[in-house]
Every structure is written in structure tokens, then in C-alpha cells.
Amino acid sequence: MYKVKITSFSIICIAAIATIAFVGSAEANPQLDILGGYDMLSVCINNCAQCKRMFGEFFEGRLCAEACIQFKGKMVPDCEDINSIAPFLTKLN
Numbered sequence: 001m002y003k004v005k006i007t008s009f010s011i012i013c014i015a016a017i018a019t020i021a022f023v024g025s026a027e028a029n030p031q032l033d034i035l036g037g038y039d040m041l042s043v044c045i046n047n048c049a050q051c052k053r054m055f056g057e058f059f060e061g062r063l064c065a066e067a068c069i070q071f072k073g074k075m076v077p078d079c080e081d082i083n084s085i086a087p088f089l090t091k092l093n
Contacts, residue, residue, distance in 0.1 A: 040073030048088075051079040057092060064088045 045068050052061035064077055067087070078084045 040076065041068060042073075044068035044073040044076045047077045047079065051077055051085055051088070054079050055085075055089070058089055059085070060088045060090055 045065050048061050048064035048068060051064065052059050064085075067075065075084070077088065
């Protein structure tokens, strides 16, 4: 039978790989608040960024993010709902 010799170097390598894998997957998850719910300010700002990517120059992303901060994430923009993003849309000349 073969004997497997586990060295401290191999344990450190495995731990490093596991940490990198965990950190990479944790970035995509939404922030949770202390009570276990979603951090609505984070969701609001992420939605502003998504709308900015979708609408480009027609969407005022900074104004949207400032509204998120002002209203503490209580009004979350939905890029597919024109009523929720209308204040942040602009016409280009």
C-alpha cells in the first residue's frame, strides 16, 4: 500500500486555494444585514450600476446612487420598470 505523506506545505496550499475560491464566490452574493435580510442600500446601488450598463449615457447613474443614499435604499430602481427609473433618464441632443 502507498503511504500519503501530508506536509505542512500541502496543507497551506490547500487552505490558500479554498480561501481564494470562497472569496471569489462571496463577491457575487448580495450583502446581508445584521438581521439576516438583504442590505437594501447595497441592492439599490447595484441596480443603479446595472441600469447604467444597460442604458449607458441615457442613465444618470450618479444621481441614482445619490438617491439610494438619500432614501437609505427604500426606493430601489428596477431597470425594466420605466416608472422607477424615469427620474434618472436623460435625453441626448
